[in-house]
Amino acid sequence: MSVPQSAEFFIDPGRCIGCNACLQACTECDTHKGHAMIQLDYVDRGRSPQTVPVVCMHCDSPTCAEVCPADAIKRMGDGVVQTARKSHCIACNNCVLACPFGVPKMNTGMNLMMKCDMCYDRTSVGKKPMCASVCPSQALLFGTREEVVGLRPGSRILNTFRFGSQTITTKVNMLVPKRAAVEHLDVLSALHEPPVGNDAGEDVLLAGLGPED
Amino acid sequence: MARPAVSESETTEVFGPHLSRSTGPRLDPGVVPDKAVKTHCCFCGQQCGIELLVKDNQVIGFEPWLEFPFNQGKLCPKGVKRYLQGAHPDRLLQAYARDETGRGGFRPLPYEQAISRVAGEIDRIQKEHGPQAFGVLSGASLTTEKAYLMGKFARVCLKTPYIDYNGRLCMVSAAAANKKAFGIDRAANPWSDILTADVVWISGANVAECAPITTDYVWQAREHGARVIVVDPRLTPLARTCDLFLPIKPGRDAALFAGILHLMIEHDWLDHAFIEGHTTGFEEVARAVAEWTPARTAQVTGIAERAIRQAAEWWGPAKTSFLLHARGIEHHSHGVQNCLGAINMVLASGRIGREGCGYATITGQANGQGGREHGQKCDQLPGGRDLANPEHRAHVAKVWGVAPDDLPGPGVDCYEMFRKVEAGEIRGLLSVCFNPVVSLPDNAFVRRMLEKLEFYVAIDFFLSETARFADVVLPGSLQEEDEGIVTSAEGRVIKINKVIDCPGEARQDWRIVQDVARALGRERGFTFTEPAAILAELREASKGGVADYSGITYEKVERQYGVFWPCPSDDHPGTPRLFEPGSSNPVAQGKGPFYFPDGKARFVPAPYTPPTEVVDAEYPLILTTGRVVSHFLSGAQTRRIGPLVDHCPEPFIEVHPKLAATLGLADGDFATAETRRGAITLRASVVKTIRPDTIFIPYHWPGERSANTLTIAAQDPISKIPEYKVCAVRLRKASPPAPPPAEAP
Numbered sequence: 001m002s003v004p005q006s007a008e009f010f011i012d013p014g015r016c017i018g019c020n021a022c023l024q025a026c027t028e029c030d031t032h033k034g035h036a037m038i039q040l041d042y043v044d045r046g047r048s049p050q051t052v053p054v055v056c057m058h059c060d061s062p063t064c065a066e067v068c069p070a071d072a073i074k075r076m077g078d079g080v081v082q083t084a085r086k087s088h089c090i091a092c093n094n095c096v097l098a099c100p101f102g103v104p105k106m107n108t109g110m111n112l113m114m115k116c117d118m119c120y121d122r123t124s125v126g127k128k129p130m131c132a133s134v135c136p137s138q139a140l141l142f143g144t145r146e147e148v149v150g151l152r153p154g155s156r157i158l159n160t161f162r163f164g165s166q167t168i169t170t171k172v173n174m175l176v177p178k179r180a181a182v183e184h185l186d187v188l189s190a191l192h193e194p195p196v197g198n199d200a201g202e203d204v205l206l207a208g209l210g211p212e213d
Numbered sequence: 214m215a216r217p218a219v220s221e222s223e224t225t226e227v228f229g230p231h232l233s234r235s236t237g238p239r240l241d242p243g244v245v246p247d248k249a250v251k252t253h254c255c256f257c258g259q260q261c262g263i264e265l266l267v268k269d270n271q272v273i274g275f276e277p278w279l280e281f282p283f284n285q286g287k288l289c290p291k292g293v294k295r296y297l298q299g300a301h302p303d304r305l306l307q308a309y310a311r312d313e314t315g316r317g318g319f320r321p322l323p324y325e326q327a328i329s330r331v332a333g334e335i336d337r338i339q340k341e342h343g344p345q346a347f348g349v350l351s352g353a354s355l356t357t358e359k360a361y362l363m364g365k366f367a368r369v370c371l372k373t374p375y376i377d378y379n380g381r382l383c384m385v386s387a388a389a390a391n392k393k394a395f396g397i398d399r400a401a402n403p404w405s406d407i408l409t410a411d412v413v414w415i416s417g418a419n420v421a422e423c424a425p426i427t428t429d430y431v432w433q434a435r436e437h438g439a440r441v442i443v444v445d446p447r448l449t450p451l452a453r454t455c456d457l458f459l460p461i462k463p464g465r466d467a468a469l470f471a472g473i474l475h476l477m478i479e480h481d482w483l484d485h486a487f488i489e490g491h492t493t494g495f496e497e498v499a500r501a502v503a504e505w506t507p508a509r510t511a512q513v514t515g516i517a518e519r520a521i522r523q524a525a526e527w528w529g530p531a532k533t534s535f536l537l538h539a540r541g542i543e544h545h546s547h548g549v550q551n552c553l554g555a556i557n558m559v560l561a562s563g564r565i566g567r568e569g570c571g572y573a574t575i576t577g578q579a580n581g582q583g584g585r586e587h588g589q590k591c592d593q594l595p596g597g598r599d600l601a602n603p604e605h606r607a608h609v610a611k612v613w614g615v616a617p618d619d620l621p622g623p624g625v626d627c628y629e630m631f632r633k634v635e636a637g638e639i640r641g642l643l644s645v646c647f648n649p650v651v652s653l654p655d656n657a658f659v660r661r662m663l664e665k666l667e668f669y670v671a672i673d674f675f676l677s678e679t680a681r682f683a684d685v686v687l688p689g690s691l692q693e694e695d696e697g698i699v700t701s702a703e704g705r706v707i708k709i710n711k712v713i714d715c716p717g718e719a720r721q722d723w724r725i726v727q728d729v730a731r732a733l734g735r736e737r738g739f740t741f742t743e744p745a746a747i748l749a750e751l752r753e754a755s756k757g758g759v760a761d762y763s764g765i766t767y768e769k770v771e772r773q774y775g776v777f778w779p780c781p782s783d784d785h786p787g788t789p790r791l792f793e794p795g796s797s798n799p800v801a802q803g804k805g806p807f808y809f810p811d812g813k814a815r816f817v818p819a820p821y822t823p824p825t826e827v828v829d830a831e832y833p834l835i836l837t838t839g840r841v842v843s844h845f846l847s848g849a850q851t852r853r854i855g856p857l858v859d860h861c862p863e864p865f866i867e868v869h870p871k872l873a874a875t876l877g878l879a880d881g882d883f884a885t886a887e888t889r890r891g892a893i894t895l896r897a898s899v900v901k902t903i904r905p906d907t908i909f910i911p912y913h914w915p916g917e918r919s920a921n922t923l924t925i926a927a928q929d930p931i932s933k934i935p936e937y938k939v940c941a942v943r944l945r946k947a948s949p950p951a952p953p954p955a956e957a958p
Contacts, residue, residue, distance in 0.1 A: 015432050017421035017450035019842045020860050024293040027235070027856070028274060030242035034235055046870070046880065047901050049450045121242075133277040134288040136425035137432060154436055197453035 002126030006144050009118060009132065011053065012155060012175035014196075015139035018042065018051030022131035022140055029130045030121045032083070035107070037116040038131055048195030053140060055131065056081060056103045056116035057161075058171035064095035064104055064115075072113070079171040080120060084113040100163040100187070118172075141175075148175070160184040217681045218313035221916065227317025228676035229303030232855035239273045239296075251278055252710040253699070254292040255354070255692035256845045258576035259283065259426050260701040261292050262774075265693060270713045272299040272693060282774050283404065283701065289425035290843050290857060297854045298691060299713065303675050305688040306717025319676075319686065324718045327685050328725075331643075332732030334668040334684070335371065338641040345621070348375035348630050348639045352646030353383060353584035356697025356709055357762075358747040359723050360580065361595055361754070362739075363645065364588025369613055369738055370730045374621035375639055377591040379647045381627045383581050385590075385932040386548030387538070387574035393549070394556045394815050395792070396800055396808025397759050398597065399582065399704040402535070402571030403777065403789040404430050409569030410535035412527050413441045416466060416555060417541015417938075421450035422842040424539070424575045424702070434535075440527050444469065445541060446837055447867070447909060448902035457523055460904055462515035463837045464824035464939035466542040470554030471502040471821060472510025473525045477561050478502070482529025484563025491563075491805060494816035498557050501818045513821065515904070533569035534562060540577060540839070544937040546825045546927040554819035561816075566792030566806055576702040578846070579692070583700030586760040587751060591624035595751060596758020605758075612754045613738060626933035628653060628926060634662040643729075645672040645689065645722055650679040651847035651915045654924035654935040655890045672725055677849045678915040688719035695721045697744040698770060705775035706765055706787075723747065756781070757799055759808055824939040825927035826889075828906075832941035834872070835907040836888060838920045839938075848913035864914050865898045868944070869905035873897065878946050885947040886910065888940055891922035894950040908944060912937070917950060 018040065026036040039054040062081045065073040072088035073095060075081045084095070084104075091111040095104045104115040119129035123142075127133075132142035141148065148157065155175040161168045162184045174185060217224065238244045246266040253260045262281025266274040275296055277286030308327030309319035322330070338346050349371065351363040360378070367376035388398040395401070407413060407430040420427050431451065435441055443452040444459040444466070452458045461469060477483060478499055488495050511518040528534065536559050542551040556572065564570035576582050587595040588609075595612075598605035600623045610617040625633065627649065633639040653659045663669060663682035671680035672689040680686050693712040700706050715721060720728070723741065730739035741747050745767060756763035764780040765787075776787035779798070788796070792806040792814075805812015828835060843860040844851040851857045866884050868876075878884055880899040885892050886908060895910065895918065903909055912920040925940040 014454060015428075017425065017428055019421060019425050019450075020290040021288060021293055021425065024290040024856055024860075025288070028293065033242050034240050046899060049448065049453050049902055051450075128277070128279075128286070130277075133279070133286045134293055136287050136289050137421070137428040138287070151433070152436055195453075198448060198455065198458045 003128055003142065004144055007128070007142055008145065009055070009129070009172045010141040010143070010148055010157070010175055011055070011172065012139050012141070012152070013052050015137040016051050016053055017137045017139075018049060019136055021134045021136055022053055025130040025134040029119050031117060031119070032114055035114060037114060043195040048197055050195040050197055054101060054103065055140070055172065056118070057101055058118060060169045060171065063098045063100060063168075067094045067098040069094060080118050080123075082120065083115050083117045086112055089113055100161070100166065100168060154178055158182070158185060162186050163188055218311050218318035224317045224676070224681055230853045231302045232858055233297040233301045233853060234855040235297065238268050238271065244268055244273065246273060249276055250710050250712045251281075252693065252712060253707055254288065255295055255298070255579060255850070256291045257424065258578055258581045258702040259424055260579060260699060260707055261288055261426055263288060263292060265296060265712045267712055270716075272296040272712060280774075283703065283705070284426045287426050287429065290860065291845055291851060294854050294856050297856070298850050299693060300716075301675070301853060303853055304716065304719070305674055305676060305686060306719060307688055308718065309686040311684050318681070322685070324720070327687060328728045328732045331670045331685055331687070331729055334641060334670075335729070336733060338667060339371070342640055344372040345374055346639060347371055347373050347641040347643070348633070349373070350627055350630070350642060350644040350647045350649065351376060351378040351589040353378055353380035353578035353581045354646050354692070355580060355584060355722065356695065356699055356744065357580060357583035357587055358697040358744045358751065360584045360589045361587040361751045362723050362726060362741075362747055364595070365613060365738065366726050366730065368620050369615055370733065370735045372619070372621060374624035375591070375630055375633070376589055376624060377627040377630060378584060378589045379627065379649070379652060380578060380581055380585045380590065381933060382652055382935060383540070383577045384543060384574055384585070386543035386545070386929055386934045387552045388585060389549045389932040390552030390556060393817050394553060394560070397791065397798075398585070399760075399778070399791060400573035400576070400702060401565055401791045402573060403703045403705070406569055406571040406790065407431060407434050407535045408437070410434050410439050410533050410571065411569070412531040412534040413439050414528060414534065414536040415442065415451065416444040416536070416538040417543070418537055418539035418575050419445065419447070419449045419541070419839060420537075420575070423577065423840050425842060427537075427575065442524050442527065446904045446907050457520065457527070459516045459520055459524060462904065463835050463907055464545055465514040465821070466551040467547060467554040467819050468505065468510055468513040468821040469516065469521070470551070470558050470819065471505035472507060472514070472521055473528060473558055474498070474561055475502045475505040475510070476507065476522065476525035477529045477558070480525070480529055482525070483561050487563030488561065491807065492560050492814045492816055493811070495561070498816040498818055501820060528558065528562070531562070531564070534564045535569070535571040537573055537575055539575040541938060543574065544934060545939065546929050546936040547822050548929045548934045549931045550819045550822065553817045557816055557819060560814055566790065566794065573702070580699035582702065582704060583698065583706065586700070587755065591626060594754075596755030596762070597760035598758045608757065609754055612750065626928070628928060628933065628935060631659055631662040634665055640666065641668040642666055643670050643672070644679065648677040648679045648847035648849050650677075650682070651849075651913070651919060651921065654921050654937060655926040656919060656921045657891060658926065672722055674719065675849055675853065677847070687725050688717065689725060690715050690719060690721045694719070695744065698748065698765070698767070700778065701775070704777050706762070706770055706778055707775045708767055708770045759798075759800065761799065825936055826925050826941045828941045832888060832943045834942050834944055836886065836923055836940050836942035837907055837909050837938050838912045838924060839909065840913065841911045844911070844913040846913065852913065864895050864911050864918050864920065866895050866944070867903045867909040868897045868899050869903050870899050870901060871905045872908075872944070873899045876944060876946055883947045883949050885945050886923060886942050888923040888925070888942045890925065893917060893919065893922055894947045908942060
């Protein structure tokens with residue numbers, strides 16, 4: 001079953017259950033077998049089971065490529081920002097430090113920056129990326145806009161981020177609640193927000209604490 | 214006398230657990246697979262479709278199988294890395310005999326010699342002490358063909374009543390309740406009915422970790438407006454964003470269900486036409502819940518009264534709904550009552566047997582459903598038939614070519630079998646794919662009983678913690694080395710395909726069992742040459758029973774992406790949704806949709822009773838146990854897969870910060886949990902996502918890290934399921950324990 005050329009990548013962090021399937025599946029992708037290019041972290045495990053998956057957002061003007069002194073990082077015509085070319089990468093770490101999303105990782109053993117290339121070997125031949133194929137909660141979804149509109153009536157699509165004064169648009173889309181009155185995602189202020197979700201605080205869990213019946 | 218011959222660490226050095234990782238052809242993207250085989254995951258009851266990639270008789274990777282309708286390519290981390298169980302350094306490639314001079318306490322034994330020795334010991338024990346002195350412990354990860362053969366092997370070849378299986382630890386409370394209320398034990402609906410439910414009620418099921426693929430069904434229902442209610446002592450990943458979270462005190466589920474039904478009656482949120490036309494017993498149940506006022510329900514369950522009222526307000530008048538539950542309400546000494554309470558709520562609503570109106574337990578094991586239908590359960594014959602029913606005995610005896618009177622009567626559950634070892638009634642055991650040293654409660658007792666056996670033979674593909682006690686170990690098959698059907702949590706019969714050949718001297722389990730029968734000189738009925746031949750006989754044996762597989766063939770299963778039983782004839786497509794108006798069944802004969810002679814479902818009183826062990830001054834906390842996403846059951850497979858162990862290397866104790874403060878515990882400190890059975894020391898995970906009166910420990914590990922050292926061997930009087938989910942415990946800060954026997958990298 002091949003997916004249409006118009007398929008795009010969507011992230012709905014509200015659906016993420018932290019199961020690790022994306023990360024494990026990422027290591028099975030042929031372009032970087034054995035290495036996971038996804039990051040999956042708890043927001044604050046002590047307070048909540050909330051987790052956030054981070055893939056390369058494939059920026060329209062990729063900061064990683066802009067700061068690369070060796071011209072190792074290419075953005076393809078279809079908007080996919082490739083991982084560093086082995087022949088060019090000088091392992092200077094510029095991209096690692098500059099990426100506002102914190103995506104590129106330096107593989108010191110290989111002297112090479114590595115990051116998600118949206119499973120280029122798969123998506124270029126009509127397959128879904130590994131992570132979005134397996135994601136049990138479909139927090140990571142690869143499909144067409146029409147499919148997403150049908151599957152996620154409560155969400156709308158957003159791909160503009162703000163980091164201080166820097167505004168970034170990306171090929172990868174976020175799904176945000178339809179009612180949310182935002183036109184961009186302010187990442188810096190989100191860094192200081194507590195986990196989102198049901199209150200797991202003492203008022204809920206202590207409500208019925210009493211002697212044994 | 215089946216005492217392990219050498220120290221645990223010596224055995225671990227030779228037989229593992231070692232960790233497998235992607236290397237060689239599994240890591241080289243240049244390797245072109247010889248073939249890709251569509252089959253299913255080997256782990257949980259969801260049985261996700263997956264394509265396994267093969268090179269030189271080794272599974273080297275996978276590809277998502279997007280067309281399989283249940284999971285459409287989705288997999289959890291266990292499914293992604295399941296291929297690493299093959300070509301594993303710990304794989305048993307030959308038979309072994311226990312021998313303290315051998316490496317790791319075992320010496321290799323030529324296969325035929327091992328079979329002769331097993332047959333000789335069975336024969337000796339049965340001649341000296343009678344046929345019932347030898348018992349069989351089987352597994353719910355086996356294909357249905359194998360499960361069927363194990364039941365036949367015990368009753369026809371060994372002539373022993375003592376066979377039971379590890380499904381006893383899984384879904385038997387739900388099975389018993391379903392039979393009492395509906396007359397049939399199967400998920401009432403396919404999972405697709407979750408998608409159109411207005412309310413999804415999840416009680417005691419950590420869906421995100423134990424049935425991850427079900428998550429998308431729940432979230433998808435919510436996209437279209439469903440309200441999701443989660444009942445759990447822990448704020449699970451699904452509970453984080455559900456519409457209503459009811460943080461119940463472990464062991465109080467029947468009280469909550471009674472309280473909800475009380476409010477349904479008070480507000481007349483009842484389907485009177487359904488209750489009158491299709492059920493019996495409502496009045497008695499209504500009287501029984503009269504005392505369960507919201508205030509009393511809140512007091513017993515530990516849930517705020519307003520939350521209970523809110524849940525009833527959503528559940529009561531909903532147009533469509535789907536209620537799911539799992540081990541959280543079933544692993545109790547009143548597990549059957551808990552399930553009956555849930556079913557009463559469903560029946561009163563009338564929301565069953567229609568699109569978007571459903572009820573199901575989320576079966577845990579790979580073939581939890583199919584493995585409990587065809588005769589490896591102690592009281593059961595193929596087709597869901599009853600071993601105590603003369604007509605049922607006659608039907609199966611005819612298929613098996615034996616006299617009905619020659620079939621033994623019902624045996625006892627697997628835990629009771631160990632009590633019979635203690636009493637000297639059972640002196641020898643054969644086990645396949647069952648690891649009770651890790652998975653049964655109060656497992657110090659289980660170890661003592663294994664040591665007491667005169668002879669124990671284990672069939673397995675790895676040397677499990679239980680197989681370490683064996684006198685003879687026979688090398689069985691991995692799931693991908695055999696073919697056959699299994700039945701998923703939905704009731705969908707699917708086909709496991711053979712992907713590779715057994716390595717070394719390993720054999721498909723059904724061949725091993727037949728070899729034992731032959732060596733005993735009792736091979737009549739055990740000369741099958743392929744799984745399809747076993748299925749052909751199973752179809753006959755199940756014909757006319759409630760679990761009727763007589764119309765199921767491999768070809769139909771593959772063509773339809775599965776066949777939901779009952780499927781009573783070759784031209785029958787199967788039955789995805791049970792209890793639809795006008796649907797026929799062999800019991801009601803057209804009188805109604807439910808599987809009783811009058812076609813009506815039963816309301817059965819489900820009184821609340823406290824757990825067997827309530828907290829007291831000495832043991833003031835509640836211990837509950839469960840799973841994590843990266844491990845499966847006793848961990849015999851997943852503790853050998855490197856990337857899964859990386860994600861969750863060891864068990865932990867979840868402690869609420871308020872409780873931690875009283876003990877001076879910080880996150881990551883060691884703490885000792887102690888019950889009347891034993892004590893273990895693990896790291897504390899201090900999290901606000903658990904009730905402050907409760908601690909949680911995952912149970913996938915053996916020995917010093919085994920949660921089942923602590924659990925209580927109390928069992929439900931009907932289903933005999935152990936009470937894993939609640940017992941009394943105390944907790945104290947501890948210094949780091951001695952390192953466990955090395956699990957070499």
